[in-house]
Every structure is written in C-alpha cells, then in structure tokens.
Amino acid sequence: MGYYLDWAKDGRDWPNHSASRFVEASGMRWHVQVMGSGPALLLLHGTGAATHSWRDVMPKLAANYTVVTMDLPGHAFTQPPSKSSLSLPGMAAAVASLLRTLNINPVRAVGHSAGAAVLVRMAVERLFAPDDIISFNGAFFPVTGVAGQFFSPLAKTFANATIVQKVFAKMADRKAVERLLRDTGSNIDAEGITLYQKLFSNEGHIAGTLGMMAAWDLHWVPQDLKNLPVPTTFVFASGDRTIPPARAAEAARLAPRSSLIEIKGLGHLAHEEDPTGAAAIIADPASFALR
Helix, strand or coil, X not given: XXXXXXXXXXXXXXXXXXXXXXXXXXXXXXXXXXXXXXXXXXXXXXXXXXXXHXXXXXXXXXXXXXXXXXXXXXXXXXXXXXXXXXXXHHHXXXXXXXXXHHCCCCCEEEEECHHHHHHHHHHHCCCCCCCEEEEXXXXXXCCCHHHHHHHHHHHHHHHCCHXXXXXXXXXXXXXXXXXXXXXXXXXXCHHHHHHHHHHHCCHHHHHHHHHHHHXXXXXXXXXXXXXXXXXXXXXXXXXXXXXXXXXHHHHHXXXXXXXXXEECXXXXXXXXXXXXXXXXXXXXXXXXXXX
C-alpha cells in the first residue's frame, strides 16, 4: 500500500463503487459518491472515517433523495489536502466549494461526529442553506481537563511526524482495529472492520486524520450553535463512549430550534450498527423526536 490510497487498487472493492466519481474543487481532488434521485441530501462522515461510513444508509435513502457524500479532506481517497482545509472553518469552506462545483443544494444535511460540526459552521457562515440539519453523535465541544491538555498538543506534534504515521499504520492489524472500534461503544460488522483497517493501515489517511485533530478548535462552536439559522435534530446513542450522550442535550439547549432523538443500546458509530434505523431517522426525524 502506498502513502496515499490508490483508487485503481484500493478502491476496487469500495462500497457503492458504482456511485463514485472524482471532482476537482477547492484545490483538491475529491472522492464523491452520488446515488438516487429527488431532493439532494448531504451526508458527512466524522474524523478518521470515509464514505464507507454511510455505505448501508445511502441505498436506503436513494429512492427518495439524491444522496451525496464524500471523503473529507485528507481522508481516504480525497488527497492531498492543504493544511488550511483541515481546520473546522477550512473544511466547511472546502465542502461548500465542492457543493457549488457539483451544483448541489442539499435540502437536508446529516453529519456524524465532527461532520456535524462542519455542517453547523457551514450553516452559520451561510455557506449553504438546507431546510434542516441532523447530527448523529455530534462533536461540538472541546475535550476538557487533562485529556484536553494532553491530546491536543499531542495531535499537533504527531500531525507532521512521518515516523509516527508509519508506526500507526503498521500497528493497525485487525485486532487493534477491532479494539479501537469497540472502544467507541459500537459493534461493527466484519466488512466495516476490514474497511477501517484499510484506512488505518494507510499513512496518508493517518496523516489526514491527525492533521484534522491538530487543526481543530471547538471552543467557539457553542456560539455557533446559538446562532444556528436552521432547525437541528441532535441524535445521540446511549452507549456512545466517544461523545458523552449528555452533550447532545447540551447542544440542543444552545440551538434555537432543536429536537433530540435517543438511540438506545448503540455506540458512537450507531449509523453503521443500525443503518435501517439511521435511514428512518434521516427520512423522518420528527417521528422519533423526544421533544
């Protein structure tokens, strides 16, 4: 495997392969997937993931929507990124640029974890104007305490250390990936584990993930939530070990027009564990809302 993933080799068995295309926008070559017909619906994955995160959700929505997703800058087959595109404002601007290039105006936007924070920034900056946003286990608040003091500087140190990227990639055997995914509180199927192992074994993807972690500053996201111009549904999984479930209620209190949905018994990657349930929430969030 090369430094970056090679679509001709590494993408041959990529989920929803026939929906894939490559698009130049914002100084990058993006891997994009488009499927279905109808109003446009945007799906954004979280840190360290890729389009595969929505592999089983997309087909379930494609009968009623034109479903659009992409590998975020520095992730999987979208590379190489500029450093500025890995920050939260930079990523928001880059995704907006891609949507303009594709001439797509989503009526609904769905983000998992860090992807939800990107959507919030895009909406606040008026970079797009969906009818609503749905957040799955959204990452809106900085890590606090010792962990915050430790991991942020660590990510900044590791982001430019090629030797660290090599070590991470070499350590990503199946058992290590299984442990990593299990620590999110999620039970991922064999195909999902294989796909994450492909990503975590690639130095370019590791570099993009660490670069994103190093570049992000979430301290002003709570203010973004207060200024959100569109209704937002905050979906949280009771077994999430990555983002404390209580954070969803905190985000919902800040956002002017918000609702909450709880998914019981699943973890941070709930949309991968139960794609049928996730697709049902995305299609009709009001039917599941707690308030």
